[in-house]
Amino acid sequence: EAGVTQSPTHLIKTRGQQATLRCSPISGHTSVYWYQQALGLGLQFLLWYDEGEERNRGNFPPRFSGRQFPNYSSELNVNALELEDSALYLCASSLDVYRDSSYEQYFGPGTRLTVT
């Protein structure tokens, strides 16, 4: 079974630009989560998508947004990039927590975003 995949592996942008990160969940998983892992700050929850809808959002500004497609893959967009957005962005997926009573989240390898 293929795990969660993310692209690109690395992304270098300049301040003020926009970044788009992509995630494909494990087959059969319907929920996708995005987390930010900044150096020294641990893992911070960004967004949760389920069945194409945004279900929950962490304490991040509106310039962090995303969407989930009908095939359950997801995209994270970061607008007006700032230097402090440099981090590893991790995507995770899970089965439908409401239907399957499953809480387990499985992570992808991440996209390393560097803002210069």
Place this chain on the structure above:
Amino acid sequence: GENVEQHPSTLSVQEGDSAVIKCTYSDSASNYFPWYKQELGKRPQLIIDIRSNVGEKKDQRIAVTLNKTAKHFSLHITETQPEDSAVYFCAAIKAAGNKLTFGGGTRVLVKP
């Protein structure tokens, strides 16, 4: 909101010894507590988890205990091996919201 604190931040043990990492959480509604292992440059890997209706769970050399009254849970690694060297994260989640709140991580170094 939920707050998870994790201790210690670094832990150095001799190969073969045991390692214990402790986490406390603030929200009594949290009901699922996973542990992740993250090796350098790799993704966080779910290694064990426990639900609030269970006090202890074991899987080979690793075990997790939960004390709901005190709102703390711990990871125990026995007979540590060099490949156990990694950063370990605890997390907590509520019944609704599906948002994992992570502890700050523990860097474990197993010395041969």
